[in-house]
Amino acid sequence: MTDTPGTHEAWAAALHAHGRRVTKQRLAVLAAVEHHPHSPAETILAAARQELPELTAQSVYVVLGDLTDLQMLRRFEPPHSPALYETRVGDNHHHAICTGCGRVEDVECAVGHAPCLTPHWDEDARPMTIQIADVLYQGICEDCQRSHKLPAERN
Amino acid sequence: MTDTPGTHEAWAAALHAHGRRVTKQRLAVLAAVEHHPHSPAETILAAARQELPELTAQSVYVVLGDLTDLQMLRRFEPPHSPALYETRVGDNHHHAICTGCGRVEDVECAVGHAPCLTPHWDEDARPMTIQIADVLYQGICEDCQRSHKLPAERN
DNA sequence: CACTTATTATGAGCGAGTCACAATAAATGA
DNA sequence: TCATTTATTGTGACTCGCTCATAATAAGTG
Secondary structure, three states: OOOOOOOHHHHHHHHHHOOOOOOHHHHHHHHHHHHOOOEEHHHHHHHHHHHOOOOOHHHHHHHHHHHHHOOOOEEEOOOOOOOEEEOOOOOOOEEEEEOOOOOEEEEEOOOOOOOOOOOEEOOOOOOEEEEEEEEEEEEEEHHHHHOOOOOOOOO | OOOOOOOHHHHHHHHHHOOOOOOHHHHHHHHHHHHOOOEEHHHHHHHHHHHOOOOOHHHHHHHHHHHHHOOOOEEEOOOOOOOEEEOOOOOOOEEEEEOOOOOEEEEEOOOOOOOOOOOEEOOOOOOEEEEEEEEEEEEEEHHHHHOOOOOOOOO
């Protein structure tokens, strides 16, 4: 049993399963995302460089993009923020973001799979076949509320 | 009665009510957004230049940002797309975007006001006070489905 | 071990939007 | 009506997040 989730062995197996080569760059990126959920590429790069100092930013972008396409990572893009990545995948959970400090919390999806909601179309709308319903909650976390911090420029 | 919605007079009155000066630039931008809902700044600029050719891109950004803060416009940012603007405001409706062609349709909000959903927090999450629940449906419109168009690079 | 081809590194470049500051023009009052 | 004040717009440089083309490298294969 070499596939305890979150280990290099487990990631290596998953990469294999997707027909990808197992490189130290990919393993470093995966580990970095695992330990820094809801982080942008820049943070992932910094974290991954702890274990692989010669890693470049461009490689991180390439790897993140590819692993997202493979569904090994999930990407979401809050307003006024670069894209954020996480390893929690396949449960269609949602996110809440604090408009004061930008902190992100996971929110359960009651349904557990996509789409968890079905749209009520306008009368004059041309309906689509919905695959995903992404929900982004926006609010204020306790800390920011206490410090009367206002939404700054975040909209 | 000078405030039939969508007329220059109506926009002028609304601008006044918000303590803003009534300029031809703002009126041109508002009219452009009205006639091109779900459009990016670039499209708004092109449309507004029909009636005001000397308008600059930077002014459009400033005006759009300010009017959005005033809640006279609503902005939303689909993945891999510049920000889109619309004049339909205050009803907390949602959006559906086609992953094939990027077309956007309005979707009614059953509740009608924000937040229309309440989050189910993770056990270890630090809850926030939620103000808005933004829902973005992603799917495929009939046209793209017929033409077997795949999600291209849109994620 | 050599070789093939995926992967990563390098460096230029792009789209969308922001910033600082000068020019202009709405609103106000004389 | 005109002059004044100050919000608004225009100009041009610049940033951020990310992509693209191409060369160098290294993982997997026979």
